[in-house]
Amino acid sequence: MTDNMTENINLIVGATGNWEIVIGLEVHAQVSSDAKLFSGAATTFGAEPNTQVSLVDAAMPGMLPVINWKCVEQAVRTGLGLKAEINRYSVFDRKNYFYPDLPQGYQISQYLQPIVGEGEIEIDLEAGVVKKVGIERLHLEQDAGKSLHDQHPDLSFVDLNRSGVALMEIVSRPDMRSAGEAQAYVKKLRAILRYLGTCDGNMEQGSLRADVNVSVRKPGGELGTRCEIKNVNSIRFIGQAIEYEARRQIDLIEDGGEIDQETRLFDPKRGETRSMRSKEEAHDYRYFPDPDLLPLTFSAEFVEDIARSLPELPDDKKKRFTEEYSLSSYDAGVLVSESENADFFERAAKGRDAKATANMVIGSVFAGLNKAGLTISESPVQADQIGQLVDLISDQTISSRIAKDVFDLMFDEGPDQGRNPADIVDEKGLKQVTDTSAIEAAVDEVIAANPDKVEQAKEKPKMAGWFVGQVMKATGGKANPQAVNQLVLAKLGIEDQ
């Protein structure tokens, strides 16, 4: 189900009526590559300052850039993943400006002729709604170094480790209408990049950051003047920045002011945006084709080879999960958000009830990891253990309730001691009671002790549930719930509904 044409339900209420937010994103994604875009220097995060700098990165006299084909391949791979047009002829331009962490005095980027053209991605919104967001372009460019202002009382220092690292700038159409949509877009884009292996998506380390363009308008009206919020580096901050900025713009307009087209910064400590430079102060970047580099060209076969090696992407995987495993769209969406999560689920679900497995993975594994602050690769419980646990429920060895306890035990024990769920069940005597006479005795006991409730149940058959609960309690949860249910109904003389 797509929802591009339906009415925007994310309107913001202002003093003069409703307002609509219009959002476009420029995401800078660091290309996963051992070497920089135009030099052989390494790209390891967290290295000592200025230890990953070649003569080219430091812009020594007479040094020349040479394209790293690994980065080109990654950009094409990403373009294919975004279902975008691949430009087999593109041009590197120089974007000229002075800054101490920009050694060449220009950034090599792609201006008029990027390597990837139009594409689109689908974002998953609440209630299973899917929305298409257009991709305008993707281009390759160099990252700058980093200025260090806290090393000396009067001087700033420069670390050039990042200088020349390859970035993909992925520019969306202004298709998003709420902070939630923008966040869903970044999540989805990040998932695609990680599936493709073209960017690790690590926002804390700066591998993925976004420039957020925000404007507001009356629904259906002309586009408003936009402000660009630079370098927002977490999904939460993207949401906060948009919420703040939209409210700021609405208040300003409603107070009779005008929006200045400007570049703003988001301050995460105060949760607000503030002006960085106005349109008048904007740089004239004097773009022109870099004469040190020939136009970037490659063959159709180059693209086809990459296309053949693409992995299954989140949307396809989700579709397959709903079809092959009969999962709900929501559950499938949750499972495919990270390819490692999806793999975990598939390993656990192999040859057994997929729906029950999905419930266990989402309800127990993900919840447990989330609470413990762990990633799936750090999970104390392995996929095959989950599979076995599901089997124990399916063959009625234990109930779902007991299964939860077993899971918690395994989770706390961790992978080192990691016992199989069956062993735990045996050891702790958690095996479900299927012996009808034992259950019958327990049912009789409850009925005998609660004659008033028996009377009520005859009037109101739903009261049977209360008896089932009491029996389960009395048997420490080990009784087979179906058996208990049938016996209670029979003893109370209520027909099975």
Add this chain to the structure above:
Amino acid sequence: MGQDTELTALTLSQARDGLRAKEFSARELTQSFVDRVAASEKLNAYILQTPERALEAADQSDARLGTDDARPLEGLPIGVKDLFCTNGVRTTACSNILGDFTPTYESKVTENLWADGALMLGKLNNDEFAMGSSNETSAFGVCLNPWRAEDGEPLVPGGSSGGSSAAMAARLGLAATATDTGGSIRQPAALTGTVGLKPTYGRCSRWGIVAFASSLDQAGPITRTVRDSAIMLASMAGHDARDTTSVDMAVPDYEVALTGDVRGLRIGVPREYRLDTMPSEIEALWQQGMDWLRDAGAEIVDVSLPHTKYALPAYYIIAPAEASSNLARYDGVRYGARKMGVDIDDMYARTRGAGFGDEVQRRLLVGTYVLSAGYYDAYYLKALQVRRLIAQDFENAYQNCDLLLTPTTPSAAFGLDKGEADPLEMYLNDVFTVTVNLAGLPGISVPAGLDAKGLPLGLQLIGKAFGEEELLRAAQVLETAAAFSAAPTEWWTKS
């Protein structure tokens, strides 16, 4: 003194043959040049002398000479334009902004030369960042032309490779490296009675050469003979994976190409190069050049390069545009000179204001202007269109001929301070040479005669892309016919 004079009088090929025949040693040869360079400081051709390094390399060459380890340029002392980065040897592009910058790397071209056994006498003067036609913009001061007018007026050696051309005219080395962005090899060669070869764009690697205008810069030799240029180019040229614009093509043996046979070659004479303002003696020399080549069996054909008049303006847009970006790295942050300021912008302004000379600043301003929003289409884009038309002109002309013959410069060497009043007049020096850079073609200037004041004049041959063999062959025929043997009176040596 007798032998010293003899050794420094040798051409590169003669010295090579003499070393191989063990007529003298590399140390003797090098010592002669080291002494002569030291005695010729008045010319200001060398801005840095490296005698110890030269003599040490000479001894190593002597050990190799006569063995199988001897290399093509074994033991031959040469000078290096200060635009080439030399490992461990100060490299400044003759600009204050580079201060005492000493590279930790070697340019590909000089690396090739050292790998072939050549050795370095020192670094040669040039216009600051190769921007100039008189060597007067150098932070080290002007290099003087060994040639002087009859009245003794000092003259410029041309530029930007003025140190290279002056050194060759004064016999301060067997060859010199140079670079040519708009005529910086050929014009100074013409003004000093030497041979200057600008190869096809992409023939030599630009890696490690301080950039002026990346799409136009090309390294080449200045020598005393065409043969010497052929020998030098064979070592300088070659593919380099570190320069994307260098071409992966085998380097021919250019010396073998010098057969002296130009029979059947068609030499085009572009009518648009006949300027109204051209002195009659240059016109006459040009005619003489046609006659010489015709007498040698070539055919002279009239050709048209209709967009020639737009070349100079297009060049003076494209070259400064690229330079304004290429020179942005000289910001005082990482190396070279720095002038502290109250903040970063102030530091930039002070550093670049003090570090760059007037001509460089002028071109950076022009380049910044033509690339700026609102002017890009009118200037830069238009200039690129002109550039394509000029390249097309040459392609059309080469349908009817094999090489082109033109004067190298509109005048002989001139006096100092000529460009001070009107920089545009100085730019006119490049009128016959810039088209070649815009089209990326090879060109060579050969000394062809003297003007009325007794100053050398050059003729230029222009070849097809990667047609250096044919170009050198015809150039040598021209050289032989011209039999240029005049030499400047030696006024500059210390007694």
